[in-house]
Amino acid sequence: MRSRARTAVAAAGMTLALLASGCGADDGDGGAGSNKVEVFTWWADGGEKAGLDGLVAQFKTDCSQYEFVNGAVAGGAGSNAKQVLASRLQQNDPPDTFQAHAGAELSDYIKAGQIEDLSAQYKEWGLDSAFPKGLVDSLTVDGKIYSVPANIHRANVLWGNKTVLAKAGITAPATTLPEFFAQLDTLKAKGVATPLALGKDWTQQMLFEAVLISKLGPDKFSGLWTGQTDWAGAEITDAINDYKKLLSYSNKDRDTLDWTGAEELVMAGKAAYQLMGDWEAADLDAKGFKDYNYSAFPGNGDAYQWLADSFVLPKNAKNPDGTKCWLKTLGSAAGQKAFNTKKGSIPARTDADAAAYPAYQQAAIADWAKGTPVPSCPHGSACSQGWQDAVASAQGKFSSDGDVAALQSALVAAAKQYAGK
Ligand code: BGC
Numbered sequence: 432m433r434s435r436a437r438t439a440v441a442a443a444g445m446t447l448a449l450l451a452s453g454c455g456a457d458d459g460d461g462g463a464g465s466n467k468v469e470v471f472t473w474w475a476d477g478g479e480k481a482g483l484d485g486l487v488a489q490f491k492t493d494c495s496q497y498e499f500v501n502g503a504v505a506g507g508a509g510s511n512a513k514q515v516l517a518s519r520l521q522q523n524d525p526p527d528t529f530q531a532h533a534g535a536e537l538s539d540y541i542k543a544g545q546i547e548d549l550s551a552q553y554k555e556w557g558l559d560s561a562f563p564k565g566l567v568d569s570l571t572v573d574g575k576i577y578s579v580p581a582n583i584h585r586a587n588v589l590w591g592n593k594t595v596l597a598k599a600g601i602t603a604p605a606t607t608l609p610e611f612f613a614q615l616d617t618l619k620a621k622g623v624a625t626p627l628a629l630g631k632d633w634t635q636q637m638l639f640e641a642v643l644i645s646k647l648g649p650d651k652f653s654g655l656w657t658g659q660t661d662w663a664g665a666e667i668t669d670a671i672n673d674y675k676k677l678l679s680y681s682n683k684d685r686d687t688l689d690w691t692g693a694e695e696l697v698m699a700g701k702a703a704y705q706l707m708g709d710w711e712a713a714d715l716d717a718k719g720f721k722d723y724n725y726s727a728f729p730g731n732g733d734a735y736q737w738l739a740d741s742f743v744l745p746k747n748a749k750n751p752d753g754t755k756c757w758l759k760t761l762g763s764a765a766g767q768k769a770f771n772t773k774k775g776s777i778p779a780r781t782d783a784d785a786a787a788y789p790a791y792q793q794a795a796i797a798d799w800a801k802g803t804p805v806p807s808c809p810h811g812s813a814c815s816q817g818w819q820d821a822v823a824s825a826q827g828k829f830s831s832d833g834d835v836a837a838l839q840s841a842l843v844a845a846a847k848q849y850a851g852k
Contacts (some may be wrong), residue, residue, distance in 0.1 A: 438441060443806070467500045469752035470742075473512035475505035477556045477691065478713025482774025486581070486761055489769040494756035499835045502526045507690040507808060508633045511804040513816070520545050527747035532811025533580055533739035537654075539816050541572045548575040548644035552755060558762050561780045565748040565804070569812065570741060577607035578741035579762040582776035583666050585795055586708045587641045587728045587736040587808045588692075590715070594722055595703040606672060611729035615680045620702050628693040628702035629681035631807040632823040633829055638706045639674045639805065645730025646670040648740040652734070656806060656813040658850045671835045680831065686830050708738070708810070712791040713775030725791065727798075735802035738810035739779060818849035 448737050464520045474483040504512035509530070516529055531537045553559050555578050559567070562580060568576045591603070599621040602654070605611035618626035630634060644652045646666055654660035682696060694711060696702040698720045705711070706728055715723055727734070742761060744754045760766040767778040772788055775794050785796045806813035808822060826842035
């Protein structure tokens with residue numbers, strides 16, 4: 432994946448090579464008698480909806496013979512959408528396309544035989560060379576490519592309320608965990624009772640992973656998902672203890688909040704910080720909140736915890752030609768720009784002109800280029816859906832009982848059950 436980051440470096444600043452937009456007349460009239468294309472995501476509000484709207488505008492231009500149908504089901508990280516999708520797939524009622532994270536999560540759908548091979552479309556649309564090889568590998572099983580990536584998001588970003596931080600005399604981001612704890616103590620002493628905003632299960636999983644990256648470094652962290660790093664080790668116990676300490680600086684109602692609920696605490700100045708993926712950049716912008724800063728989570732160094740939203744052609748989709756037009760649009764340079772400038776993510780394509788992006792994404796494009804890629808479990812690049820669910824439920828339990836040994840055993844058991852599957 433390092434080479435992937437490097438490819439992106441080489442690409443930064445290069446001029447966009449725009450793909451010919453527009454799907455040809457031979458794209459058909461909507462398959463089984465309909466021109467509707469149902470696009471299933473969890474992008475229902477704020478910056479997520481703004482990103483989707485940007486892409487839809489491009490789809491309307493490129494694929495004017497088709498009608499976009501919004502199948503979004505609200506809930507951060509697909510917490511509700513994935514359940515609805517699973518039951519629709521089981522009932523053989525797939526949407527025309529759906530959002531699936533690149534990596535192990537996508538492999539679940541491939542193994543279940545639920546999505547079609549898109550290798551021919553990659554050739555036809557020139558996508559083989561448009562995306563970094565490492566990313567295409569995460570969309571490929573047995574030599575077949577099953578999905579078109581829309582973006583690359585970064586998960587391990589710490590967002591701060593500038594005014595709250597300045598009032599506490601904090602002017603620079605913490606670069607180590609001990610420094611971060613010292614800042615949180617300072618904030619508490621200055622009257623910010625819960626300086627770290629936190630939400631429910633999957634957001635807790637993200638915070639814990641950020642601590643693990645700090646404690647283990649990128650290579651050992653990545654090894655947790657391949658069986659090379661032992662979940663039973665003393666470093667993991669250490670990380671859980673640090674994570675437990677972090678929880679003590681967070682809001683008590685965390686298990687009831689989605690990521691946007693925690694984000695509101697930062698916007699309202701009730702908290703100083705939130706660890707969240709860079710969809711937060713787009714969301715804060717969409718909500719008109721400008722008083723924020725961002726940095727990599729303390730101690731993460733140049734580790735770029737990546738994830739990618741990608742879209743698929745489900746088996747038995749009603750309008751496969753319409754789906755292909757959607758996929759062609761989102762894989763195109765114009766589609767990636769229309770989407771990513773609004774979504775907080777960076778384009779998966781390597782030919783983007785960084786200057787066309789907002790300040791946050793410009794910084795992210797540069798960081799991705801020189802960073803060390805590490806995957807994310809709650810966002811599917813590191814682990815399967817079953818593994819995600821097992822960890823999220825263990826984290827939820829830990830949020831109320833704080834039992835370090837029990838969390839570690841649950842993590843060990845989950846790895847034993849799911850690693851390599
Ligand atoms: C998705 C992002 C989305 C975030 C919060 C992640 O799993 O990849 O596109 O913005 O969840 O809902």
